[in-house]
Amino acid sequence: DTEVTQTPKHLVMGMTNKKSLKCEQHMGHRAMYWYKQKAKKPPELMFVYSYEKLSINESVPSRFSPECPNSSLLNLHLHALQPEDSALYLCASSQGGSGTEAFFGQGTRLTVV
Amino acid sequence: GEDVEQSLFLSVREGDSSVINCTYTDSSSTYLYWYKQEPGAGLQLLTYIFSNMDMKQDQRLTVLLNKKDKHLSLRIADTQTGDSAIYFCAETYSSNTGKLIFGQGTTLQVKP
Numbered sequence: 001d002t003e004v005t006q007t008p009k010h011l012v013m014g015m016t017n018k019k020s021l022k023c024e025q026h027m028g029h030r031a032m033y034w035y036k037q038k039a040k041k042p043p044e045l046m047f048v049y050s051y052e053k054l055s056i057n058e059s060v061p062s063r064f065s066p067e068c069p070n071s072s073l074l075n076l077h078l079h080a081l082q083p084e085d086s087a088l089y090l091c092a093s094s095q096g097g098s099g100t101e102a103f104f105g106q107g108t109r110l111t112v113v
Numbered sequence: 114g115e116d117v118e119q120s121l122f123l124s125v126r127e128g129d130s131s132v133i134n135c136t137y138t139d140s141s142s143t144y145l146y147w148y149k150q151e152p153g154a155g156l157q158l159l160t161y162i163f164s165n166m167d168m169k170q171d172q173r174l175t176v177l178l179n180k181k182d183k184h185l186s187l188r189i190a191d192t193q194t195g196d197s198a199i200y201f202c203a204e205t206y207s208s209n210t211g212k213l214i215f216g217q218g219t220t221l222q223v224k225p
Contacts, residue, residue: 042215104156
């Protein structure tokens with residue numbers, strides 16, 4: 001099983017809303033990632049969690065708040081987003097370190113209105 | 114620095130071979146990956162190669178790596194319409210973060 005499950009698949013939210021994106025994997029992977037992908041662009045790394053600890057924050061604005069409740073779950077809490085934050089948000093997981101295969105979820109298509 | 118480049122578009126006829134090219138700049142890259150993304154979907158890992166390898170073959174896919182020229186290619190034999198997608202090459206480094214640096218993606222169009 002190489003599945004990474006993301007919910008919801010689509011989300012429309014207003015600029016004053018608070019919402020959360022969820023990601024789950026049961027491959028025993030110790031690293032989990034959030035990427036943001038704008039249309040016709042490659043994914044860009046936002047956060048890396050390694051062994052449930054935040055190891056990389058790529059200077060992401062504080063209106064995005066990641067959380068790793070346990071080794072299988074990764075959340076991304078959203079608050080006071082801007083229309084330019086509309087994108088596909090991808091979660092990935094891997095064993096960790098370079099040379100390990102990263103598996104991606106299907107993504108959450110977020111629209112901020 | 115971290116930079117991965119790909120050509121943006123490739124069009125082939127069904128049944129032909131497709132070759133998608135990628136160049137990278139950082140000689141400390143350790144692993145190089147190919148991902149496929151269909152419209153509205155996430156990224157599917159196709160294959161990867163370690164930087165001390167020259168070639169890797171997996172069914173219809175052949176990856177060639179020229180480390181001297183920092184050039185990576187993905188050959189798809191007998192290309193099918195279902196292969197139409199965006200193909201991203203990506204690299205990681207010797208650090209332990211697992212961070213992927215992606216190229217801009219090559220859109221492969223397969224004509225019947």
